[in-house]
Amino acid sequence: MIEAAAALAAAHFAAPLAYYLYARRWLRRPWGVEPREGHTPTITIIIPTYNEAPLIEAKLDDIARQDYPPDKLQIIVVDSASTDGTPEKAERWARQRQAPLEVLREPQRNGKAHALNLALKHARGDIVVITDADSHWPDPQTLRKAARWLADPSVGAVTCLKRPAGGGGVEAAYRDYYNVLRLAESKKWATPIFHGELAAFRKELLEKIGGFPTHLGADDSHTAVLIAAFGYRAIAPEDLHCVELVPRQYWRWRIRRAQHLIQNFAASLRLKTPSRFRPVLYAEAYLHLVNPWLLPAALATALAAGPPGWALAALGLALLAHKPYRTWIAMQMYLMIAALRNLWTKEIMWKKEDKIILRSKQRHNFLLSFTLTQKNSVHVNPV
Numbered sequence: 001m002i003e004a005a006a007a008l009a010a011a012h013f014a015a016p017l018a019y020y021l022y023a024r025r026w027l028r029r030p031w032g033v034e035p036r037e038g039h040t041p042t043i044t045i046i047i048p049t050y051n052e053a054p055l056i057e058a059k060l061d062d063i064a065r066q067d068y069p070p071d072k073l074q075i076i077v078v079d080s081a082s083t084d085g086t087p088e089k090a091e092r093w094a095r096q097r098q099a100p101l102e103v104l105r106e107p108q109r110n111g112k113a114h115a116l117n118l119a120l121k122h123a124r125g126d127i128v129v130i131t132d133a134d135s136h137w138p139d140p141q142t143l144r145k146a147a148r149w150l151a152d153p154s155v156g157a158v159t160c161l162k163r164p165a166g167g168g169g170v171e172a173a174y175r176d177y178y179n180v181l182r183l184a185e186s187k188k189w190a191t192p193i194f195h196g197e198l199a200a201f202r203k204e205l206l207e208k209i210g211g212f213p214t215h216l217g218a219d220d221s222h223t224a225v226l227i228a229a230f231g232y233r234a235i236a237p238e239d240l241h242c243v244e245l246v247p248r249q250y251w252r253w254r255i256r257r258a259q260h261l262i263q264n265f266a267a268s269l270r271l272k273t274p275s276r277f278r279p280v281l282y283a284e285a286y287l288h289l290v291n292p293w294l295l296p297a298a299l300a301t302a303l304a305a306g307p308p309g310w311a312l313a314a315l316g317l318a319l320l321a322h323k324p325y326r327t328w329i330a331m332q333m334y335l336m337i338a339a340l341r342n343l344w345t346k347e348i349m350w351k352k353e354d355k356i357i358l359r360s361k362q363r364h365n366f367l368l369s370f371t372l373t374q375k376n377s378v379h380v381n382p383v
Helices: 001-027 057-064 084-098 112-122 142-151 168-190 203-208 219-229 250-268 278-289 291-304 309-320 325-343 361-379
Strands: 044-049 073-080 103-105 127-130 155-161 161-165 199-202 233-235 241-245
Touching: 001 278, 001 291, 044 057, 044 084, 044 112, 044 161, 044 278, 057 073, 073 112, 084 103, 084 203, 084 241, 103 142, 103 161, 103 219, 127 142, 127 203, 142 155, 142 199, 155 325, 161 168, 168 278, 199 203, 199 219, 219 233, 250 278, 250 325, 278 291, 291 309, 291 325, 309 325, 325 361
Parallel strands: 044 073, 044 127, 073 103, 155 233, 161 241
Antiparallel strands: 127 199, 155 199
């Protein structure tokens, strides 16, 4: 039995490592698309909100700092029955700055995708950009950069690479690994994981797929997968970066995010997708849906094997002192707990969690640090 335990443990760690090393080879590839400087289509920015009063003004300031023609921008805040005055704060912001802003109010909370679909009915832009209130765009050229990639007719959706503000070393270490994969998958053809901090879609394609999916939580990622299934590329370019605020109750937030990704991959496997996309989609589906469970299987087998197996289990515990290993184990735990929670709730609507709010000076210092370090964390040498 000790051999079986060792084999299960080896398979668990070998699969993601092999995928990571193989995916890094895709970084050598040219993009195969032709981004066009100066491409400025009309853009509708949609900010879905629920009790975002502490954050909404900073988010709107983010957008106001963008270097993009104002006459080609439409900004919509769609609020899902906030009880903390979020829509009133947004309207006050617009009055004080004499800025064009549309505030839509849902009478009751039905989930983010429902709110996005309501806003989509009012969208006039050729490109629809979704951005969460709890995120920052560190670069005033963010919209221009997203638009230049969408100038290529083969690109249907664009998202950002991101770094966390908060969450400690576990989240930062995870993001380093994560961002390399998003960039590599994008160069291969498309990535199945998009980010609510910035997700830009061609409006015509959103209408073609029937709007944002309301039956699962990963509305951003699954929308990108649906667009890729129609033959368009869904990419995370290296020049688009966002910052996300991590909740103080990190573990609850991480489990909910894992639930939504699991829903995304379970639904995506039923789609007919282009052959260029399948290696990425199937690999990520395996890593999210199957691979985590090899870990408890290995542990149970080792414990049943007697003293030799106990020694193997003790080695696994000792390795928790090593940060990358500890980070990986934490993420596997979140995925397994999330899979179990999906049996009784999809968490399409959830209790609002307090975010780690960065004050003006803190935000400036963090974004400066982020700008100086982003090349080290994303631009890696292919192997």
